[in-house]
């Protein structure tokens with residue numbers, strides 16, 4: 175019996191009803207009776223199974239691109255101040271029958287440093303505050319006790335953070351685990367024990383702790399990936415990234431859907447991983463601040479190779495490519511000359527395929543004609559990506575540098 179006070183009348187009825195529940199047993203046909211095939215019990219409706227297959231896994235609701243942009247910060251001005259050193263103590267040892275035991279003031283502890291540390295879980299500089307104060311060291315004590323040092327204060331930053339002071343680049347934190355001491359803690363003061371000398375047996379001098387270093391730093395995030403995707407708005411860059419990796423940038427039929435860089439990782443059977451960055455679209459005249467300008471091109475500056483994505487359903491796709499290259503050159507000399515592949519997207523649309531021979535002739539190289547929407551010919555792109563990645567790794571090893579690993 176269910177206690178009356180705990181449940182409302184309605185839920186009691188439901189629970190008591192549960193008491194009469196009997197396990198489901200399939201109807202067993204009697205001897206000589208066969209169940210018709212179409213009457214076999216169906217555990218899950220086909221429609222349900224089909225839907226379940228295409229559903230996103232349950233979890234947190236994805237943020238819209240606009241909201242994501244709000245959380246994405248790629249530069250920050252930050253004031254860092256190291257911890258202050260503890261003061262030295264001035265005191266004298268004294269105990270029964272040893273009245274003048276000499277100076278026994280200990281030194282103060284050093285102030286703690288402020289350290290920038292790369293954390294792969296951090297994706298933008300939005301979590302970095304505008305100022306940081308390191309931990310102070312403890313003052314020295316009696317009986318020659320030294321003060322405790324201030325603890326290190328770690329500031330977590332994303333991979334690819336550039337640390338600048340004015341226009342001078344101080345550090346490039348491009349590998350997970352990289353650290354940079356942004357502000358040194360001040361040295362601890364000396365206690366009067368330190369000043370004990372043959373000609374001065376009872377010094378009273380002690381020094382105060384030093385203030386920590388203070389700096390104004392500029393943090394700049396340059397996304398780190400192997401391949402950077404560049405293309406006009408609506409060329410299908412985000413659709414392509416969704417098709418080849420598990421990144422989920424927003425896709426829509428209006429220009430400038432993507433407002434912040436997304437990085438997707440392509441996994442190969444031999445456990446190689448190639449990171450591909452999708453950035454907002456570029457338009458002709460972006461160097462004159464048209465569209466979203468060229469500022470976000472900093473996110474592909476670090477990419478050793480590029481993917482130019484053109485929309486094959488547009489009237490003259492080869493013009494898109496020339497414009498893209500011109501804009502890249504205006505941003506940084508030689509950027510368009512990096513190893514690259516040309517991807518001709520939307521080959522599934524009727525007029526697109528007819529433009530392919532002309533594009534091929536004008537380019538002087540074979541474009542990868544594919545469709546991000548239908549998945550047609552994606553293997554060729556994956557193959558080409560792998561080739562570009564292998565060349566990059568070989569070149570880096572030859573120069574004695576560590577190739578970028580994702």
Ligand SMILES: Nc1nc2c(ncn2[C@@H]2O[C@H](COP(=O)(O)OP(=O)(O)OP(=O)(O)O)[C@@H](O)[C@H]2O)c(=O)[nH]1
Nearest residue numbers: 407408409410411412413426430431432455546547
């Ligand atoms: N038919 C067809 N449509 C495509 C294909 N790839 C992308 N699209 C459509 O093109 C439109 C733009 O796609 P996006 O992936 O958002 O393009 P984008 O280059 O990322 O655009 P921005 O983020 O604005 O720079 C969407 O409506 C897509 O559905 C394709 O291969 N075939």
Ligand SMILES: [Mg+2]
Nearest residue numbers: 411412431432
């Ligand atoms: Mg996009």
